[in-house]
Amino acid sequence: MSKANASQSAPARQLLICCGTGCLANKAAAVAEALEAAIQAAGANAVVQPDALQLKRTGCNGFCENGPIVKIHPDDVSYYKVKPEHAEAIIASIGGEPYQALLYRGDDKQPVTRQQDNPFYAPQHKVALRNIGQIDPLAIEDYLTSGGYQALRKALAMPPARIIEEVIASGLRGRGGAGFPTGIKWQTCAGYQPTPKYVVCNGDEGDPGAFMDRSILEGDPHSVVEGLTIAALAIGAERGFFYIRDEYGLALHNVQAAIQAATAAGYLGDDILGSGRKLHLEIVRGGGAFVCGESTALMASIEGKVGEPRAKYVRSAERGLWDMPTVLNNVETLANIPYIIANGGAAYAKLGTEGSKGTKVFSLVGKVNRTGLVEVEMGATLRHLIYDIGGGIKRNRPFKAVQTGGPSGGCIPAEMLDLAVDFDSLTAKGAMMGSGGMIVMDDHDCMVEVARYYVNFLSEESCGKCTPCREGLRQMLRILTDITEGRGQQGDIELLERLANTIKDASLCALGKSAPNPVLSTIKHFRAEYEAHINEHSCPAGVCSALCVYTIAAESCTSCSACKRACPLGIISGEKGVPYSIDSERCIACGSCRDACRFDAVRPIKKERQVVAS
Amino acid sequence: METTVASPPAPAADSINDSLSPNDLAGLTAILAKYPAEKRFSLAILQDLQRQFNYIPEGAMQLVKEHVGTTVGQLYALATFYKALSLAPKGQHIIKLCDGTACHMRGANNLVGEVGRILNIAPGERTEDGLFSLELVNCVGSCALAPVLIIDETYYGKVTMEQLPSIINEYRQPTGGETDE
Numbered sequence: 191m192s193k194a195n196a197s198q199s200a201p202a203r204q205l206l207i208c209c210g211t212g213c214l215a216n217k218a219a220a221v222a223e224a225l226e227a228a229i230q231a232a233g234a235n236a237v238v239q240p241d242a243l244q245l246k247r248t249g250c251n252g253f254c255e256n257g258p259i260v261k262i263h264p265d266d267v268s269y270y271k272v273k274p275e276h277a278e279a280i281i282a283s284i285g286g287e288p289y290q291a292l293l294y295r296g297d298d299k300q301p302v303t304r305q306q307d308n309p310f311y312a313p314q315h316k317v318a319l320r321n322i323g324q325i326d327p328l329a330i331e332d333y334l335t336s337g338g339y340q341a342l343r344k345a346l347a348m349p350p351a352r353i354i355e356e357v358i359a360s361g362l363r364g365r366g367g368a369g370f371p372t373g374i375k376w377q378t379c380a381g382y383q384p385t386p387k388y389v390v391c392n393g394d395e396g397d398p399g400a401f402m403d404r405s406i407l408e409g410d411p412h413s414v415v416e417g418l419t420i421a422a423l424a425i426g427a428e429r430g431f432f433y434i435r436d437e438y439g440l441a442l443h444n445v446q447a448a449i450q451a452a453t454a455a456g457y458l459g460d461d462i463l464g465s466g467r468k469l470h471l472e473i474v475r476g477g478g479a480f481v482c483g484e485s486t487a488l489m490a491s492i493e494g495k496v497g498e499p500r501a502k503y504v505r506s507a508e509r510g511l512w513d514m515p516t517v518l519n520n521v522e523t524l525a526n527i528p529y530i531i532a533n534g535g536a537a538y539a540k541l542g543t544e545g546s547k548g549t550k551v552f553s554l555v556g557k558v559n560r561t562g563l564v565e566v567e568m569g570a571t572l573r574h575l576i577y578d579i580g581g582g583i584k585r586n587r588p589f590k591a592v593q594t595g596g597p598s599g600g601c602i603p604a605e606m607l608d609l610a611v612d613f614d615s616l617t618a619k620g621a622m623m624g625s626g627g628m629i630v631m632d633d634h635d636c637m638v639e640v641a642r643y644y645v646n647f648l649s650e651e652s653c654g655k656c657t658p659c660r661e662g663l664r665q666m667l668r669i670l671t672d673i674t675e676g677r678g679q680q681g682d683i684e685l686l687e688r689l690a691n692t693i694k695d696a697s698l699c700a701l702g703k704s705a706p707n708p709v710l711s712t713i714k715h716f717r718a719e720y721e722a723h724i725n726e727h728s729c730p731a732g733v734c735s736a737l738c739v740y741t742i743a744a745e746s747c748t749s750c751s752a753c754k755r756a757c758p759l760g761i762i763s764g765e766k767g768v769p770y771s772i773d774s775e776r777c778i779a780c781g782s783c784r785d786a787c788r789f790d791a792v793r794p795i796k797k798e799r800q801v802v803a804s
Numbered sequence: 805m806e807t808t809v810a811s812p813p814a815p816a817a818d819s820i821n822d823s824l825s826p827n828d829l830a831g832l833t834a835i836l837a838k839y840p841a842e843k844r845f846s847l848a849i850l851q852d853l854q855r856q857f858n859y860i861p862e863g864a865m866q867l868v869k870e871h872v873g874t875t876v877g878q879l880y881a882l883a884t885f886y887k888a889l890s891l892a893p894k895g896q897h898i899i900k901l902c903d904g905t906a907c908h909m910r911g912a913n914n915l916v917g918e919v920g921r922i923l924n925i926a927p928g929e930r931t932e933d934g935l936f937s938l939e940l941v942n943c944v945g946s947c948a949l950a951p952v953l954i955i956d957e958t959y960y961g962k963v964t965m966e967q968l969p970s971i972i973n974e975y976r977q978p979t980g981g982e983t984d985e
Binding site: 211212214215216254255396397398399400401436437439474475476477478479480491492493494495496497555556557561593597627629631635643644647651653780781782785 | 842843844845846847848851872874878881882885886887888889904905906908909911914941942943944946949950952957959960961965
């Protein structure tokens with residue numbers, strides 16, 4: 191991919207095409223080829239000569255829903271939803287008026303030319319994502335041009351204790367979920383004598399709804415390699431591992447390429463930049479087990495064992511991989527390290543809140559108008575994230591809750607929209623930062639079903655070592671399934687609470703300890719919804735298909751036929767001028783028609799109760 | 805250890821390998837040759853086997869065991885613990901439906917039912933002709949495109965039920981699953 195020759199001066203203009211996984215799924219590769227062809231075709235007649243144009247395939251810009259994204263530098267023009275057939279028009283427009291049809295149109299429908307004026311990007315503050323979308327992840331020279339490996343040079347000249355001091359001063363806390371102070375972790379490990387020591391990058395991102403680590407590994411792998419190398423210098427490790435999910439093909443490829451390029455350039459290997467220090471990095475592919483995101487399980491997996499967590503009476507910093515002192519950090523944490531060393535811990539600590547410094551990457555998904563990857567200062571409010579950056583709830587529906595922190599996080603209700611998000615505020619509300627997944631829900635989401643979904647996920651992913659987690663989650667799942675299918679009983683809520691507390695108290699690892707969070711937080715904030723399911727056999731959100739069917743309110747129906755086209759069973763009938771109707775006998779309550787209706791005419795009604803076999 | 809691996813299967817006494825064709829054995833030998841004889845490579849070797857054979861053939865376990873110096877029991881523990889590994893053969897094309905939170909919210913379960921109807925299989929099963937396996941996977945990190953369907957390595961975003969038959973049909977062509985639109 192990278193044909194750039196470092197010895198030549200860079201062409202005056204760059205065409206940056208986003209080739210993150212999201213844009214690739216939207217055919218970004220074909221767009222890139224079409225652009226290349228269009229550049230050649232324009233040839234000598236072009237206003238801008240082909241040799242003055244460089245096409246660059248970058249990592250994820252985070253605004254995947256509007257991909258493929260093409261940016262032109264230095265003109266500062268961003269195009270969205272680009273298709274191959276637009277290539278000619280884009281090339282022809284270079285140096286002149288931007289091609290209007292592909293500009294982003296914000297809430298006021300006015301075209302936005304520059305990325306930094308786009309309402310999705312404008313409020314963001316990028317540190318961990320600083321290079322992504324700007325550089326070709328496969329070109330080490332791109333990373334070097336943007337200041338890459340300068341922090342490593344600086345760190346090589348610092349005594350390890352000074353490196354650690356900077357990281358402590360930055361206030362950086364682990365971005366993988368637990369929020370443990372990174373500098374303290376390094377200091378603890380550096381204090382232990384036995385060698386060899388190891389550094390590990392945790393890229394086993396498994397939280398449903400979170401994809402920041404993937405994006406960083408794909409789009410800026412060198413920043414993580416550099417961060418991990420600095421960690422190794424700080425603690426005195428000479429070997430390190432990347433543990434990356436096997437499903438993340440592009441991330442695996444790009445990290446492998448980064449390790450090779452960095453080794454060839456002398457930033458890794460037996461003699462880092464002539465300092466006599468050495469570090470060898472290798473990649474271990476995850477086997478598809480959520481629990482391997484837990485640090486001790488991950489280390490067991492690297493050792494070639496079944497990925498079960500162990501009790502942490504002794505921390506990994508003392509006895510980790512192969513029982514040797516080990517520092518394990520998350521991808522996003524490590525991506526922050528070069529910035530901290532280059533700019534100083536104090537500069538980083540200026541960002542964020544009292545207890546949570548710096549920025550955090552969130553994946554904002556669900557029922558928001560603008561979904562994607564966003565990086566903001568710690569302490570931003572949920573309202574800012576969801577309404578300013580996310581552009582509010584789809585179709586202006588009411589906001590109901592946001593689920594943060596992955597499957598073991600919690601749901602935060604609308605009353606708390608003004609909560610400033612940091613590690614401590616979320617934990618205080620029964621949710622957690624987790625890895626930064628933010629799933630926004632509207633009034634069409636049933637909170638009991640949400641809880642059931644997460645417990646189902648967790649019970650499948652429980653490694654089975656601790657009985658309360660293994661068996662307790664299964665029982666919770668059984669009860670929740672009963673409730674969502676109309677077989678709930680009096681006392682179920684209390685039983686769920688008791689089970690939840692036992693699992694919390696009696697599981698070894700954080701997965702078990704936090705597994706009941708989705709249930710406890712939904713019971714706490716949405717108890718009435720549980721009660722409606724149990725007492726009235728109704729699902730107020732109209733989601734639980736055993737409890738409701740849909741009907742079309744004749745007075746609101748404009749007979750536009752959107753519902754009919756959406757219905758997977760083809761059981762909606764009607765014609766122009768006559769309100770449509772649904773065959774309620776055959777309706778499976780999938781909700782497709784309700785999502786399609788722009789007039790709120792499709793409404794759930796309680797299903798006539800039948801004897802449900804258990 | 806290398807010699808044991810490279811040598812052809814013994815005529816009668818060693819019956820363990822007889823489920824592997826000479827071709828399969830060559831593939832297995834090539835995989836083992838990539839990894840030093842250390843126990844920590846057990847998972848990586850099994851992942852490569854999975855990729856090559858679409859499952860972990862029983863006959864292969866013995867040779868992996870000898871190569872890395874572990875026990876067959878430990879290899880089985882890995883093969884049953886990690887979701888990426890399977891002891892039963894999988895289809896030529898693996899259809900993964902993401903049931904992560906975002907996809908779930910945007911109707912992934914409807915897609916599961918529809919794919920099941922088209923292929924007459926449930927998640928975790930393989931079609932009779934061995935062409936497709938259907939799997940429900942947890943979040944694949946493409947939430948902005950929810951609901952997401954992946955066939956082999958190709959991602960399909962914002963998939964609707966109407967699109968499913970034509971997407972699946974692309975993989976029924978004799979040429980295989982090229983999707984260059």
